[in-house]
Amino acid sequence: MSDPRPASRPSPGPDLRIQAKELDREDELAVKRAEFVLDDTVYLDGNSLGALPAHVPDRVADVINRQWGRLRIRSWGESEWWTAPERIGDRVAPLVGAAPGQIVVGDSTSVNVFKALVAAVRLVRGEGDGGGSGGGDGSGGGPRVERDEIIVDATTFPTDGYIAQSAARLTGCRLTPLTPAEVPTALGPRTAAVLLNHADYRTGRLHDLPGLTAAVHAAGALAVWDLCHTAGALPVGLDEHGVDLAVGCTYKYLNGGPGSPAYLYVRRELQDRFDSPLPGWNSHAEPFGMRPEFEAADGVLRGRVGTPDILSMLALEAALDVWDGVSMDAVRAKSLALTDFFLRCVAAYVPEGLVESLTPDAHAERGSQVALRCEGAGDVMQRLIERGVVGDFRAPDVLRFGFTPLYVSFADAERAARVLAEVLES
Numbered sequence: 006m007s008d009p010r011p012a013s014r015p016s017p018g019p020d021l022r023i024q025a026k027e028l029d030r031e032d033e034l035a036v037k038r039a040e041f042v043l044d045d046t047v048y049l050d051g052n053s054l055g056a057l058p059a060h061v062p063d064r065v066a067d068v069i070n071r072q073w074g075r076l077r078i079r080s081w082g083e084s085e086w087w088t089a090p091e092r093i094g095d096r097v098a099p100l101v102g103a104a105p106g107q108i109v110v111g112d113s114t115s116v117n118v119f120k121a122l123v124a125a126v127r128l129v130r131g132e133g134d135g136g137g138s139g140g141g142d143g144s145g146g147g148p149r150v151e152r153d154e155i156i157v158d159a160t161t162f163p164t165d166g167y168i169a170q171s172a173a174r175l176t177g178c179r180l181t182p183l184t185p186a187e188v189p190t191a192l193g194p195r196t197a198a199v200l201l202n203h204a205d206y207r208t209g210r211l212h213d214l215p216g217l218t219a220a221v222h223a224a225g226a227l228a229v230w231d232l233c234h235t236a237g238a239l240p241v242g243l244d245e246h247g248v249d250l251a252v253g254c255t256y257k258y259l260n261g262g263p264g265s266p267a268y269l270y271v272r273r274e275l276q277d278r279f280d281s282p283l284p285g286w287n288s289h290a291e292p293f294g295m296r297p298e299f300e301a302a303d304g305v306l307r308g309r310v311g312t313p314d315i316l317s318m319l320a321l322e323a324a325l326d327v328w329d330g331v332s333m334d335a336v337r338a339k340s341l342a343l344t345d346f347f348l349r350c351v352a353a354y355v356p357e358g359l360v361e362s363l364t365p366d367a368h369a370e371r372g373s374q375v376a377l378r379c380e381g382a383g384d385v386m387q388r389l390i391e392r393g394v395v396g397d398f399r400a401p402d403v404l405r406f407g408f409t410p411l412y413v414s415f416a417d418a419e420r421a422a423r424v425l426a427e428v429l430e431s
C-alpha cells in the first residue's frame with residue numbers, strides 16, 4: 006500500500022542559489038556591474054529607468070561648472086555643444102546596427118514618432134520629389150492609388166497610438182490598429198506607413214523586425230520602428246534589415262538618465278527626401294542665416310528641430326561610455342540566460358497557479374523582460390519593492406521585471422523569484 010502522506014518537496018533554494026553563483030562566475034559581463042551606482046536592492050526596472058553609470062556625475066559637473074559656468078556661450082563651439090545631436094547619434098548607431106550619419110539625438114520618443122510617421126507618409130507619397138518613392142503603388146501601371154492608410158501596432162505603448170492618430174488626421178490617412186502578427190495579411194496598395202514596436206512594453210514579446218519590415222516593403226509602404234525596449238538589450242540590425250525610420254528612448258537600457266533625449270534614425274537613402282513635419286532652425290541648411298524661407302540641412306541633420314537640451318544630452322553621452330568594448334551578442338546571450346533562469350526560479354519557488362507568465366518561451370520572441378500576470382499585481386509589486394526587489398506594475402494585472410545585462414546578476418534573478426514567492430504566499 007502506498008504511503009498516504011504527501012511527499013515533502015525538497016526545497017529548490019540551495020540548489021538554485023549555487024547555480025546562480027556559478028552562472029555569475031562564468032558571466033563575462035559581470036565586471037560591468039561595478040561601473041554602475043547600485044546598492045543591495047535587486048534592480049529590475051532598467052526597462053523603465055536605467056541605473057546611473059558611476060562616472061556620469063563628474064562629467065555632468067564639468068559640463069555645468071566649466072562648460073556652462075566658465076566658458077558660457079563659447080561652449081557651443083569650444084565644447085562642441087552644437088554638434089552634440091549628431092555626434093551622440095553616432096555613438097548610439099553601433100548599438101542599433103546603424104552606420105554613422107543616420108541618427109540624431111534629441112526631443113522625446115513621442116516627438117520623434119511624430120516626425121518619423123508623418124515623414125514616412127510624405128516619403129511614400131513622393132511629396133516634394135515629384136512622384137511616389139516607397140515602392141510599387143499596387144496599381145499595376147493603372148491609375149495611381151493614393152496611399153492613405155497608416156497601420157499602428159494595436160498593442161503599442163499609448164503615446165505611439167495617440168501620435169499615430171494625430172499623424173493620420175494631419176496626413177488625411179485612415180488609421181488601422183492591428184497586432185503585429187496581423188500586419189502582413191492586412192497590408193495593401195493603400196498602406197503608406199506602419200508603426201511597430203520591436204518589443205511589447207507590457208509582455209516583453211519581441212516582434213519579427215526583419216520579417217515585418219520585408220512584408221511592409223513588399224507592399225510598397227515604409228516601416229517605422231519604436232526601439233524603446235530593445236536598444237541596448239539585444240542586436241537590432243537597422244541597416245542589415247533595411248529599416249526605413251526608427252525612434253527610441255535612451256533612459257532605459259541605454260542608461261541616459263531620467264528624461265534623457267530620444268533618437269531618430271533615417272535610413273541614408275531616404276535622407277534627401279525626408280521632409281520633417283517639424284522643421285526648426287536647427288534643421289535648416291544655414292541655421293545662423295536667419296532666413297525666413299526654410300531650406301532643409303543635408304542628411305539626418307534635418308531630423309533636428311530646436312536648441313538641444315545640452316545637460317541631458319551630455320549626461321547621455323557620458324553614460325554611453327559603458328558600452329565601450331561590449332558586444333551586443335554577449336548582451337543578448339546574457340539577457341536570454343537571465344530571463345530563462347528567472348523563469349526557472351519562479352517555476353521552482355512560486356506555487357502553481359499564482360502567476361502566469363506572459364513572456365514567450367521561444368528565445369526568438371523574447372525581449373529582455375519577464376512579465377507575470379497575477380492577482381493584485383499593484384499591491385504585490387509594492388510589497389516586492391518594500392523587500393528590496395524593484396520591478397514595476399502595468400495595469401491592470403502585470404508585474405514587469407526588466408533584465409539589464411550590464412548590471413543584473415543571476416543572484417539577483419534568484420533572489421527576486423524567491424522574494425516573489427514569499428510575498429505571494431504571505
Ligand SMILES: Cc1ncc(COP(=O)(O)O)c(C=O)c1O
Pocket residue numbers: 113114115116162164165202206231233234254267
Ligand atoms: C515603447 C515606448 N514608446 C514610447 C515611450 C515614451 O516615450 P517618451 O520618451 O516620449 O515619453 C515609451 C515609454 O516608456 C515606450 O515604452
